Amino acid sequence: MSKGAGRLFMSGGILMLTGLFLLPLGLAVIGLIPVTASIFAADFWEFIGEPSVRQSLGISLVLGVLPPLLAGYTAFWFLSRRSQLPTWIAPLLAMPHVAFAVGMGLLLLPGGLASRMLPGSWEFFQSLFVDKSLSFLVVVLWLKELPFVLLMTAVALHSAPLKQWRLVARTFGYRDIDYFWRLVFPYLLKKLRLPLCVVAIYGVSVVDVASVVGPNTPGPLAVRVLGWSQEFTDLSQQRALWGTALLFIMGLVTLAFVWLHERCACLWASRQLSQGVPVSRRVVHLYQEFGRIMGTAGVYLSILLTGAAFFTLILWSVIESWPVHTMIPQAWTWSHWQWEWEEVVNALMQTGFLALGVASGALIFVVVALELEAKTQRQLPDILMLLPLIIPQLALVFIWQQVVGVHSLTAPFLWVFWAQLIFAISYVWLTLAATYRRFSRIWLLQAKVLGYSDMQAWVKIKLRMLLAPLILAWTVAFSVSVLLYLPTVILGAGRVITITVEATAYGSGFDRSLAALYAFAQVVLPLVVFIGGAWLARRFRVEDPATGRAEA
Template identity: 30%
Template structure:
């Protein structure tokens, strides 16, 4: 067998190795940095005895089991609710105009950072929030906000809905890209021509194949929601909070002993996420079993109007609530005194924007620099890996592809704490590069997944033509393949930038507060809730990735103004 290049050590062959090391290295080191102290072993902190006592002690902290239960519940419930709403919308609206309309709204919402969405949602539904102001006093009779516990409720319902709101756009887009890989229309045609109802057809012949494609992203949602920190700080319960928030408090506790407790807690977090995933797996099996039996019992289920109306309403409500949340953020960012229950502030002012312009500058520059650096690294690695696939015919096996999802499925707080322990040990914490590299762990999977399909479906004959015209492989890559793939590359970059800008924990734990970004600054404001300032920070947080996506859409047309190909 012949390979296409001669054996003169093409550096590209190292790309997959570098990529796997970049993803797994910090993960393994971080887990070690958590597991060792959790079992009492961490000499530089004075622990040299192997013990289970920390893992036990931590369970005696007030509210510990409630924290654990909350994490599991939020992880499973968020994912279930989001997925149900998304697939119901697919089943009811696929191929219809309303589906296209929803799609147009959903994509930009995906780029809104979690923290910004959570703030907007809180400002909307709090007892003193915009909804109540709009309805008071004429409909509710309230002249003071009602004493209702909506935000930070102990059961975590506000948190749950806030997360659902934010995960729906993600799962929707995942579903959309999965749909393009299975022949949805053909499948539906077959089932419908056999007399099955529209919704039922979708659930029986499309959903099983679709879900198979969506499974890993769904697991990522479970893991994320069961270990989320920023949204939980904003919307979640306090007494006790979700386990990850509790962990963050312990990690910040001045007592030396608490390092071990926090590490032990992180191990419990791993366990909680694992339990959430297990519960989900059992649910999967159960639904598959019931679904298979229901699919073959011959019922046609043609009367599904009620279902379609409900699903369409739910999906539209999500979009409307999300958009209203962004609007109320904007209003607060320019509000003067705003007495309850006035629907709008009595005056508007830009003075706060002006006053905070200088304070915003550093976090914005940091956020953009980190986002561009981590995205650039991810792009180079991704392109190198995908080009290597072509040159050396080495494809990632499905198992290797799963490695990409590992950093998205192992809870961030569990291993980043371990990484930070090592970084502090060597005095590397709190500087730019560790933060940018930590971001890369989470940016890289998204960049790779978003680019892989278009890279792999690229018509290789263009490269053969270029090579047979005398171009080297590198020239063919740089002047033919990359320019022709400019659109997917730019979109992947914009996605990478959006992912990086939204990162809270890596910036906080690895940056040690010394590399403030717009997101860490915004979340830091959560506790006190100066709504005008939060409005400003959340707006900036939302605008940065949005600018990235607009730029990614416009840049090809700008660089190649007369090319049909880029229109």
């Protein structure tokens, strides 16, 4: 690249980073200051003192802490004895959280598919899974987040020089299992810090899944904040504000927890390593067995249940009637599909084009930002790039709406595109940044020695070698765009009707067949993209000689 072009790239990139991403987020943070400051009012402490508010806080804390821990350890246990992931993990990400929750409910709760098809099992399911309980909600979140954490763990493992580590560990006389927990585990925790933070924040802020299967006397804080914000009395509006501030603080608390857990675990591992005292054989054995069972059971349960939930959705969309206590449906029909076909196709078209644009835009944005990093030798703080996932979405969207205001009518697609882009950028950053930063400049230098220009080297070497993670990041961004609800409805002024908007509406109704049909339609696009992406990534896999492994 010539000097002029380089400078142009730099200034253009910085302009884009600031204008598209940092500025609107800064704006939102400024908007949040008075909200957060409202907690210094005297009534706020009265509000917090209410037993039901404290209970909600407790529930949200559990949701922010347990799912990342459970998903994290299940993934570690599973991968501590395997080097490969089952191939169908990536497509599991295509299942939206709420469709998964609905599917789990339709499947596992008493009266659901399982209890209908296995006669006499009603009581069993009733005792095992309690509708609208914290325990069921935690199980749903754990199994739903697991594929994401697994994938992130696998990405991290792929880039570690495992062979050398193992060799060193063996020379020092460690067993393989010790080697994993003392050497690999701390490394993984560091690499997974951001994904686990995202899972934690999701737990704190989740609304849709929590209202489908979660407790409601009282519910988690996020659900109540949404409820207060929809009540329009001065008191409930005030509570919604306080709740938003609390959500933001809770988010920070769970982040601190993830970090603290990582510090403690690493400390433990390094002490184990330096002292080299093997724990008693019995304890190790028990732990190993427990881990083996939990890891395997968790992962296969997650795969099985996602598949079954998907199947349940298809099934319900063609059921005409299914009287209770009968093993199979009484009547089948295509009429739901015939009635809705046109609407579904229209919504899918809008959704698909929007998601194509958003995913590509986010990918380009992040690659430019990462190239800027490489050029300036300075790293953007990850926390900054993940800000959109940390600020409560409802607050963020309403602050933007205030600014966008009337202009949302003149170009609704543009605003929805932009809002979705910001969330997609965070997810792309999450999936791509670590791998991209690790790319060794030596390859580019070698290419230049061989006579390639900067641009040629970049396209032919770097892009080519990073193709698989780039594809993965793009598919994640695509499904994020498909699944975003609030930014689409509020900033799109009702002009942008995606399949998720429709699925949310039908999901609130009585008609289970249509709810299932739209939920299925919602899964279709991400599913196709994930399967296609997985195939492409495999097709264009490039070996990285440094680690002896294929990239992602």
